[in-house]
Amino acid sequence: MKLREVLSIIEGKVISEEVDLNREVQMGCGADLMSDVLAFTHEDALLMTGLTNPQVVRTTEMVGIRVIVFVRGKLPPPETIALAREKGISLLASKYTMFETCGRLYKAGLPSCGLFELSLRRWRQAFENK
Numbered sequence: 001m002k003l004r005e006v007l008s009i010i011e012g013k014v015i016s017e018e019v020d021l022n023r024e025v026q027m028g029c030g031a032d033l034m035s036d037v038l039a040f041t042h043e044d045a046l047l048m049t050g051l052t053n054p055q056v057v058r059t060t061e062m063v064g065i066r067v068i069v070f071v072r073g074k075l076p077p078p079e080t081i082a083l084a085r086e087k088g089i090s091l092l093a094s095k096y097t098m099f100e101t102c103g104r105l106y107k108a109g110l111p112s113c114g115l116f117e118l119s120l121r122r123w124r125q126a127f128e129n130k
Contacts, residue, residue: 001025001110003067006046007092009108010101012069015076015091016084023090025067029113030102034059041065041113042121048094048101052076057083066090071098 004021006012025046031037032050041047043064049056050072057080060068068084069092070076076084076091084091094101106112 001105001108003090003092005108006067006069006105006110009104010069010092010094010096012092012094015070015081015093016089018085019090019092023067025110027111027113028102028105030071030098032098037065038063045113046105046110048098048105050074050098052080054080054083056080057087057089060089061087067092069094069101071096071101 001024002021003019003023003025006025026044027042028046028048029041030048034055037047037059041063045065046067046069047060047065048069048071052070052074056068066088067090071094073095075093081091
């Protein structure tokens with residue numbers, strides 16, 4: 001799903017100065033526990049979170065997430081925005097709760113970052129894409 005579609009579905013706003021709205025995200029995850037982000041997310045996912053501190057950017061960089069959506073109308077402080085710019089991570093915002101933001105995207109066809117999706121992706125890579 002392209003970020004342009006994501007913004008439309010969640011009625012979101014762009015926070016970062018430079019965002020490629022044609023960037024594709026493969027799946028989505030909602031979490032406020034960064035340990036869950038480390039354990040259950042995947043590269044090219046979209047993270048929805050209510051945490052706005054710089055640690056969110058550092059965590060997403062570690063797992064290869066390039067887009068963060070801040071939910072519940074929260075906006076990150078300047079140091080988070082600056083770190084995201086430095087790391088090439090796009091920041092978006094949604095006025096909706098995490099539940100509704102995730103639900104809107106899931107309903108529109110963005111898959112979850114669950115273990116099932118990871119297993120299915122590995123299966124397809126191993127057996128179906130030959």
